[in-house]
Amino acid sequence: xxxxxxxxxxxxxxxxxxxxxxxxxxxxxxxxxxxxxxxxxxxxxxxxxxxxxxxxxxxxxxxxxxxxxxxxxxxxxxxxxxxxxxxxxxxxxxxxx
Amino acid sequence: xxxxxxxxxxxxxxxxxxxxxxxxxxxxxxxxxxxxxxxxxxxxxxxxxxxxxxxxxxxxxxxxxxxxxxxxxxxxxxxxxxxxxxxxxxxxxxxxxxxxxxxxxxxxxxxxxxxxxxxxxxxxxxxxxxxxxxxxxxxxxxxxxxxxxxxxxxxxxxxxxxxxxxxxxxxxxxxxxxx
Numbered sequence: 296x297x298x299x300x301x302x303x304x305x306x307x308x309x310x311x312x313x314x315x316x317x318x319x320x321x322x323x324x325x326x327x328x329x330x331x332x333x334x335x336x337x338x339x340x341x342x343x344x345x346x347x348x349x350x351x352x353x354x355x356x357x358x359x360x361x362x363x364x365x366x367x368x369x370x371x372x373x374x375x376x377x378x379x380x381x382x383x384x385x386x387x388x389x390x391x392x
Numbered sequence: 393x394x395x396x397x398x399x400x401x402x403x404x405x406x407x408x409x410x411x412x413x414x415x416x417x418x419x420x421x422x423x424x425x426x427x428x429x430x431x432x433x434x435x436x437x438x439x440x441x442x443x444x445x446x447x448x449x450x451x452x453x454x455x456x457x458x459x460x461x462x463x464x465x466x467x468x469x470x471x472x473x474x475x476x477x478x479x480x481x482x483x484x485x486x487x488x489x490x491x492x493x494x495x496x497x498x499x500x501x502x503x504x505x506x507x508x509x510x511x512x513x514x515x516x517x518x519x520x521x522x523x524x525x526x527x528x529x530x531x532x533x534x535x536x537x538x539x540x541x542x543x544x545x546x547x548x549x550x551x552x553x554x555x556x557x558x559x560x561x562x563x564x565x566x567x568x569x570x571x
Contacts, residue, residue: 305497314413316486345513363555370562
């Protein structure tokens with residue numbers, strides 16, 4: 296069952312990448328990044344079954360970092376929305392040349 | 393039975409992931425995401441990672457997704473689907489990137505990556521099962537977490553504190569207080 300799980304992980308990661316590229320809504324982009332993190336977690340858990348418990352510890356850490364990242368990222372999105380009245384990432388072009 | 397459950401969870405996970413990307417409103421995308429997270433938690437159970445499955449449902453599908461939902465409803469988003477999708481050269485770029493990523497990952501994962509791993513993998517799986525029976529599903533995670541990885545654990549607490557403070561400072565309305 297290891298190879299199917301790794302292939303599922305790859306599929307989820309690729310779909311997440313696609314979402315990050317094709318969507319402009321900052322919140323959906325965030326959701327797709329969470330999807331990518333989850334795909335990696337799935338690979339960790341699947342491999343930890345055959346290598347030892349450490350893989351599950353890393354998943355625990357990744358989840359913590361994901362929670363912190365979601366909190367800060369959503370705060371930034373709220374802050375940007377206050378300023379621009381939109382979450383369309385193409386509209387935030389101050390740092391673009 | 394395990395294989396049938398795995399296929400079921402995998403189909404729901406991939407379907408939910410596609411739904412996240414093509415969902416018309418952010419709330420729909422979010423609900424698809426919850427379905428994906430729940431079925432990934434089911435796959436964790438199939439790999440005997442019971443504690444992580446519980447955490448996945450409680451923290452990820454519960455807390456983090458509700459946080460996203462709060463923000464979506466607070467900002468009243470989701471009325472401009474046409475403006476939300478990129479077309480033209482961006483879709484071409486996405487196809488190239490996705491094709492390359494998929495190719496590399498599939499080649500790395502579908503080969504005999506597990507062949508030598510599975511040989512001594514049975515021993516590792518048996519060791520994990522024995523540890524779960526001895527210490528319980530939580531204890532088997534908590535034991536290394538509070539001994540070998542205690543520094544990382546404490547740093548994680550510091551990271552969460554910094555993230556909370558940063559989120560409060562960033563989301564505070566401009567001009568309120570002295571910030």
